[in-house]
Amino acid sequence: MKTIIVDDEPKARSILHNLITEHCKGIEIVGQAQNIKEAVKLINSQTVELVFLDVEMPNENGFALFDYFERPTFETIFCTAYSAYALNAFEVSAIDYLLKPVSISKLQNAIEKAIKSRGQNQILERVNALRDNITVNQLQKIALPLSDGLFFIKVEDILYFEADGSYTYVITLKDKYMVSKKIKEFNDLLENDHRFYRVHRSYLVNIQQIKKYSKKDGANLVFENNQSIPVAREKRSDFDQYIGNLSV
CATH class of the missing domain: 2.40.50.1020 (LytTr DNA-binding domain)
Incomplete structure (x- = not known):
């Protein structure tokens, strides 16, 4: 899968890049972005099938990426340091996430799920459900x-x-x-x-x-x-x- 990494921290991007390169077969990293606008340019300029997306970024959080695409076709794995409640929101919304610092086994499992989900085209529905769930203190x-x-x-x-x-x-x-x-x-x-x-x-x-x-x-x-x-x-x-x- 052609993949990009979106994170405002260079060190975080580098660590994830190395983990994917060393431990995950079938993944080709075709670019990195430090903010949402750079990520949008990368996605529009080439085929991107998977996005590793940091949730907490300055100016625009990770969810803002989906405001730029009417029907996104790329799978997404969120990277987060959110609380236990928020992680529960990811679970019920069927969104894969990696808790920082990233575990190799969980990274591999998340990629396997992304590969199986490829082509279902329900990422927008899942992200919207996650948005609903994570912005309040009660699952929606x-x-x-x-x-x-x-x-x-x-x-x-x-x-x-x-x-x-x-x-x-x-x-x-x-x-x-x-x-x-x-x-x-x-x-x-x-x-x-x-x-x-x-x-x-x-x-x-x-x-x-x-x-x-x-x-x-x-x-x-x-x-x-x-x-x-x-x-x-x-x-x-x-x-x-x-x-x-x-x-x-």
Whole structure:
């Protein structure tokens, strides 16, 4: 893949260049840029298939690159020193990132993903989802990997996640999506989001979408789609305390 490195720090560009040259096959570095305008010129002057893009740069941050292209065709791997919350935003937006200082194994994994994603042409959707997620303290969109690509869904529209072995059903008021991820992965991504609670080994729920909490004949939650799901016996006490302390 023909690749450029965009970073305002010469040392950072040099380190990444050396790591890619020494440890990553199939990557040809065709240019470097210290700001967004230089990066735009490089992309417009030749074929660029992959961009390593620093997020935190003076004047214009890395996201500004996508303001110059109506339909970008290059894959992007962000380089960042962002906080844990922000890294979570990268994950749910299906955007690859490298945390500085860069790990060789993570660099290689990110490049492998970029090669597999080449041609899907969904980079703009992913970046826009990331922008939405990273500019506020609450996740706004999540990318669901479906058989024909990625589908972006508003987090607030999710009623609950339902486990089915190595798959998870994502349930909204109108639709149901099957995703080839275990429910634990969604639980890990959303564990710091107060809107979601794992009430059962098979269910991760959006408590803002609960219509009724019934304690008759056990404990059950009824959602806006009128579906009812159980609260596990061992979870009831903690769940009662959680919703009792939370303003929904």
